[in-house]
Amino acid sequence: MTSRFSKGGKLIDRTKRLSFNFNGKNLFAYSGDTLASALLANNQLLIGRSFKYHRPRGIVSSGIEEPNALISLGSGGNFEPNRSATTIELFDGVKATSQNHLGSLEWDIGSVNNLISKIFPAGFYYKTFIYPRFAWKHIFEPTIRSAAGLGKAPKEEDSSSYDYFYAHLDVVIIGGGITGLVAANNLAKSGLKILLVEQKHFLGGYALSEEFKINNSNSFEFIKNLENELSDFENIRVKKNFSIIGIHDHSYLIGSENMEQMERNGQSSVRQRLWRIRAKHVILATGAIERPLVFAGNDIPGVMLCSAALEFYKLYGVSPGDRVVVLTNNDSAYSSVIELFNAGISVPLVIDVREKSDGNLPLKAKKLGIRVEFSKAISKVIGKKKVKAVELCSVVGEGAVLETIICDSVLMSGGWTSTLNLWSHCGGKIKWDSKLNTLVPDESFPSINEFGRSFITVLGSADGKFWPSDLFANIEKKLNILYSELNLKKTKTIRYDIDKSIKGETSSIFCVPEAADENLKAKSFVDYQNDVKLTDLRIAAQEGFESVEHLKRYTTLGMATDQGKLSNINGIKILANLLGKEINEVGTTTFRPPYTPISLGSIAGEARKELFKPIRRTPIHNWHQENGAIFEPVADWQRPYAYVGNNETLEQAIQREVKNTRNALGMLDASTLGKIIVSGSDAGVFLDLIYTNMMSSLKPGRCRYGLMCNENGFLFDDGVVVRLDEKTFLCHTTTGGSDRVYSWMEEWHQTEWWDKKVFIQNVTEEYTQITIAGPKARLLLEKLGGLKVDNVNFKPLDFFEGKLGNFEARVFRISFSGELSFEIAVPSKNGIAFWMRCLELGRELGLTPYGTEALHIMRAEKGFIMIGDETDGTVIPQDLNLEWAISKKKRDFIGKRAHERIFMQDTNRKTLVGLSLKNSTKKIPDGAYALKSGGKSAKDVLGHITSSYFSPTLDKPIAMALLKNGKALKGQIVDIPIENGNILKATVVEPQFYDIEGKRQNV
Amino acid sequence: MSDIMVYSNSLFNISALDHFGMLIIRAEINNRKFQKIIKDFFKLKVPSRLKISTNKNFYLAWMSPNEIMVITKNQDEIKTIKSSIENDLDQMEALVLDVSSSRTIFSIKGSFWRELLAKGSPINLFPSKFNSDSFRRTRLGQVSTAFWMIKEDEIYILCGQSYKYFFFKWLCNAADEKSINKFF
Amino acid sequence: MLKFICPYCQVEADETELTPGGEAHLKRMGPGSSDQEFYNYLFERKNPRGIHFERWLHSYGCGKWFHVVRCTKTMEVFGTYSAQETNPPKKILDIVKHRISSGKKIK
Structure with a gap:
């Protein structure tokens, strides 16, 4: 069983007990634990069920690479699915639930798939669910969806807040392990602005667990000292719980800072902060991830990475089991073996697939009396929900059992993979180094910045240097290059005294036994989360999926939430073996952001609810609100x-507003209309080019309705142009067009x-504009006073400026x-005062404000077009x-050349008409089609309805349409088909319905 | 119906200031004649790129190669100033407009204003890049703004008048004490 | 996320402060041009994988249009210059030439 040692655990504080809940059970842990270490301390090995077969799964790693231990965290507005237990720093009272099982975690009904897993091979879905066609939607998909899938989507609104933060830095060091800390320490005195980020909740990385001698102390002490030294530098910011999830063009980094703990204890109102960073240079000190080995039963709870077991022990004081068997292809596993053995855990056997090893660590293990078997492997692991024993076999051969060893834990080490995802997000290439047995950055194809220069330096184990002495040599060499690239004066190199004796080789053997039979292969998992087995990869290769990218999509290898952090390399190596090619020939899949999953909430940031999108208000807005206005969005x-x-x-309100304006007096807040000043000695000439009309001939003090086309000749905005004085024009635009026309x-x-x-x-925004309309409009202006408003002194299209x-x-x-x-414009500061003054003086005239719908109805009655409708x-x-609004005299204007094209003069173009309905009280639906009378098919379509209203003035429906010729x-008569097969019959008329002579406005 | 926009907490005091008068002057601002007229009139140099110059009556802000903005601390004077400067610039190709109603100025008092602005603006706000005479037009969240320092612990932010309600809410949200990053 | 130096402000403007305006140095075809010339002006646009001349607007800033020369494949920027330059300045073309000849794989 897994359990807590009575002492030890560098990160936990045994004086602070925390309680938490897993699947309804109340459990205890210590401050500093991760959810994973806490579960292991409570002997909770079974954490979840796999995606496809619902196989029991336990914790396999101790970091972000974890494929199995996905859980749902919290409840209600805090609920979050698919969190990995290995990355959650535990807080008091947390509620965690396992995922992906029908029934309980222990007794999953869905695990019947286990028995029939042979009929679920690679590409199963593609092959099986094609026929009959209808069944996919109605039978197959719903069934698969309920059986497969991870956590459930949250049902409630996210109760947390999220934030953005923009930062500009000289250097961002990604990774707070020993490499990152040493790099920061070396650069500290340069004065550069440096941000060092670490995705975990502690600094030091694996060097805290796999300790080694440095400068007369050990790596643990060394790291603590570095941490202290760095905190003294003004120019260095160190952030934990901070992942860089993407590196983008022009050295733009996205970081996600997790502040869950601070949110919980009330120190922060924000749960996650999304950082947008510009860095001149990036140092990748992202370390490496240990690879699993591929053997039968390698997914049974209790099988764990060697490095994970060591971290759980050293950092949290948790044992991986009582009797531990180790399977390795390299020397690094022996440091875990030695530490666990010294801690008192029984290690009955270390199985090494290599023929021999001369490294110091295996030697040391043997000296301690640990049994080591070379050239051996595990035939299979015995157990269902937990490991019970392993069967020893020879590496070569089919896996004939030599011996059965009782154990409750299997630790595996398949070598290490440098974490280079971020190196390649921005185009950097990676290659396989068969000597180091890892991916390494291809320095001749780096990610480049806007100057065409490489801006990422890869350091330490991310650069394939896994042993302390290699790692420090690498840091020194690469930092020297960086100094010259950044034009820094070379400061005195800090010397490190490292134990050079620990070193070792990694074997290329990772899939054992080498000639495993089908039964074993069908239980050998490559991708845990997506249940991709050795046999699936073989089938895919046989079926011709030779490209890694195809293989990946066909088998779903590496496509789960962990993005194949453990599985990708093994998958590629298997494919290379199957095809008889080199790994570099097969190629690697492309790493894309995000490196680790982030919540949708943090992408949205603060832009939720009332901050979702900017809203613009006129100065009269509050009055509107207090007086029953229903608002509609027009542009912003x-x-x-x-x-x-x-x-x-x-509906009654709209009809009343129209009638009141037609019979007495109406008032409209028209402040949103665009107002653009065009001024200068060439203003008239310039506007002649912008508008289709002649504007240079407009007299000061006069207004003219104008049209604007784009270069394609299409009408895109209209409005009244006023010549304020000889050199200054005021151009009104539509509400939606104000910014667009100005930019244009x-x-x-x-x-x-x-x-x-x-x-x-x-x-x-400078002016509040108010329309006063109706037969009594002049009376109101007279009451306001200051302007002679009779029809002689103030003619239609006249303009007045004054008091x-x-x-x-x-x-x-x-x-x-x-x-x-x-239309009256006053400075916006006086807008509301002026509106109130008009209301006061207009009361006895029957003044009533009207809204945009009444405005639209009245303009449609008059046959005026509306941009966006017509x-x-x-x-x-x-x-x-x-x-009439297109000048014939002008040599040029925007759109003129386009209008000359032959098809613009085609008589068959759709042109604007009015439609009249007899004996109908209901309006024609907006956007309806109009067909030839008796027409049935698409070729009979003449056009569509552009505007349609019930006219209160005429007491009948009116509509405008664009119809062919x-x-x-x-x-x-034209036919307008509406719902239920009914057809409205409408007569085509002129698109003016009311006061065609314009007598009312010219009085 | 009054629009009192004031917010304060332990870190910030935010308020909309209504007493400023504002003019836009469009002209080729590198023109010597123009520079002399401005200097004579405001007793201030035409600000250089990305700068704001100030004395006890005015701020002059660099808006673009052919635009400066005048901000007067006394709104009532703006009409007189406008007509006099218009008169002085009469012989030049220039445009002077009163935009006092177009824009709102928010004052943010509190030494953590950089942290607040960095939540919404993609610019470099380190003191070495943005300091006492800097004037920067950029965005804050989704709103077009410009800002400059008044004191070490006070900043003015300009935004369009019609956006002021939205922007005020944005500022208040960003000013939440427990969401302030300690970065600068 | 791109960034360009606005030639008017000299600030490094973030892509989110800018508005793209497509291919640069188009010659406008007005009345009097042939149908083909007009068609080309209106619709034919270069879309190279490599060196491209573009227009950008510093919209959340000084409000000025400017030109950018960049590589659409590597995102390298070779220079920015005023919108009133009808041809790319020699200085920038030299930078392009120099960087290509110095062995950078652009095409």
Whole structure:
């Protein structure tokens, strides 16, 4: 059984007991434990079930590479699935639940798959569930989904907060193991701004567990000293619980800082912080991960990596078992063996697949009296939910059993793989070094920065240097290169005195026994989390999946949440063996971000709920809100759609607002309309190029409706242009167009017509603009005072600037409703005061504010177009009968050349018409199709409805449509199919329905 | 209906300031004549790139190669200033606009303002890169802003008037004491 | 995540402060151009795997357009210059030439 030693454990504080809950059981642990060490201390070996076969699985590693021990953490708003138990620093009261089992963890109904696992080989899903077609959606997929899968999705909203942080640094050192710490120590005096990050909750890495002699002390003491020294440097920041998850172009790093512990104990309101870092240089001190060996039963709970067992013992005082058998292909496993043996654990046998080893460590183990068998392997592990024994066999051969050894734990070591994911995120290549038996960075194809220079230095075991003396030699050599690259003065090299005697070789044998029979191969797991076995890889290779990338997708090797941190190399080596190729010929899969999974919450950061997206408000917003406004979003703005009174429906409110404006007086908050100043001696000439109309001929003090097209000739914005004075124009745009049109003008000015002397300024927010419309509009302006508003002194399209009552104002006589109408702009600071003044003076005139829907209805009654309704990015002004707004005199304007294309003059283009319905009270659905009368098929489609309303003024539905050769259809009947097979019959009419002569606005 | 925007906690005091007047002056700001007119008028040099210059009455901020912004501490003067400077620049290709209503200035008091800004702005905020006379236009979260230092422990942030409610909420959220990173 | 030095501000602007504007140095075809010329101007765009001349806007900044020469494969940046330059400056072209000839695998 696994248990806690009575003493020891460098990271735990035995004076602080924590309680936690696993699958409903209350258990105890110590402060400093990870969930994994705590579970092992409580003899909880079985942690979860595998993805496909629901096989019992236990903890195999002690870090982020863990494929098995995935658990769900927390509950309610704190619930998070698929967390790896080895990376959770335990806190008091934590609730953890195992995943992926039907029924209990111990008795999983789904594990029936075990019996039929032979019919679930590689590509099983692709091959089996193709026919009958309908069955996938209705039978196969739902069944598979309920059986497979990991943790459940959270049901409640995430109760935690998340944050971003942007940082600029000279050097980021990734990895707080001995290599990273030594690198930081060497660079400390350079004055460079350095960030050192460590993904675990402690510094020192594996050197805390696998101790060695350095500078007359041991690595543990050495690390503690380094930590202390570094904290004195102003220019160095050290962060734990911090993973760099991606390195991107132009040396952009994404980091994820986990502050779960601080959130729990109330020190932080943020659970995770997403760092966005620009670094001039990156040092990868990411270390290495021990590889498993591939043998039958290597997934049974109790089989663990040697390094994990050593960490659990040294850091947390936890034993991996009472009787431990070790299987290795290298010397490093012996340091674990010696430590565990010295701790009093029984080690009946070390099985070494190599023929011999002359290293110091095996020698030392033998001297201690530990039985070591060379050229041997494990035929299979016996046990179901935990290890009971192993069967010893010869490395060569099929696995005939030589001896059965009773044990409760199997430790394995298949050599080490340098962690180089981050080296290749940004294009760096990696290669297999068969001498070192690991991946190494291919320095001739590095990740490069914007200057075309390599910006990543790989140090230590990440560079394939696993033994202390090699590692320190590597650090010294590579830092020297870095000094010259960063143009740093070489400071005195810090000398390290290292024990050079410990060294050893790793064998290339990892899959044992070498000629294992089918039964053994079918139990030899390569990828634990996705249940990929030796036999699956063989089938894939036989079926022709020779590329690693194909093999991976076909078998799902390395595609689980651990991204194959343990399995990839073994998988590639197996494929290479099967194909009889070198590993470098087979190639490696591409490492992509994120290196470790991060939560969606941290990607969203603070942008949730009311901070999700910027909202723009006019100065009248609060009044709208307090007076029953229903808002609609228009671009980023919130505009009142209608003001709903106490005793009316929304529909009634809209009808009332229209009628009131037509019969008395209405008022609209039009502040959101874009307002752009174009000023300078060439302003007129410039606007002639921007608008289809002639703007240079506009007289100061006058307004003109203008259209803007893009280079393709399509209409994209409209609005009233006012000439404020000789050199200054004020261009109104649509609400959605204010920023777009401003940028558009700037772009043309800066990049094409920079010879034109103009300045362009967006003044949209400077003014609160209010429309006063209705037969009594003039009376209100008279009451405000200061302006002669009779039809002679202030004609349609006139403009006035001066005092309106006590308000500095600009008044434009323009109408979008068809009524007598004035638009009044006052500085936004006075916006609400002016609005209130109008309300006060207008009360006896029956003044009522109206919203955007009433505005839309009134403009549609008049046949005025709306950008976005009548236009869709394929409509030219001519389609909307707006030829009158296109200057014939101008040599050039944006869109003119496009209009000259022959198909723009095709009479069959869709043109704007009105539609009239007889004896109907219901409006035509927006966007409905219009067909030839009696038409049935797609070729009979004439066009679609662009705007449709029930007109309160005319008491009937009205609509506008874009129909093929619309002009020729006047007076004809068209069919409009609606739901349930019904067809509306509509007559094509002129697209003006009310006051066609424009008498009302010109009074 | 008043829009009182004030927030404070143990680290920060945030408030919207309404008393400033603001002018935009567009012209070729490297032009010697222009520089002289500005200097004579405001008793301040035209700020160099990414800088803000200040005296007891005005701030002059570099906006772009052909734009500076004038911020007056007394809003009531802005009309007079506008017409006088417009007059002085009459012979030049220039545009002067009153934008006092267009923008809102937020004051953030508290020595951890760098930590707060670094939550939303991708720029380098180390004191060696952003200091007492720096003026930077950038984004904070999703909002277009510009900011500069008033004192060691106070910063002003400009944002568009229509965004001020949203931005105020963003600032208050970012100012949460227990979310402040101790990085700078 | 790219970053470019805005030639007006001289700041290293983050990609999130910028807006891309596609291929640079297009010659506008207005009235009087042939259909083919106009078509090419409007729709034909280079999309090289290698050296590319681009337009970018410092939108969360000074609001100015500028030109960038970069390699779309390696993301190397060779220089930025004003939007009012109708041709890439020789200085930048020399940098491109130098870096390619110095053995950098760009194409």
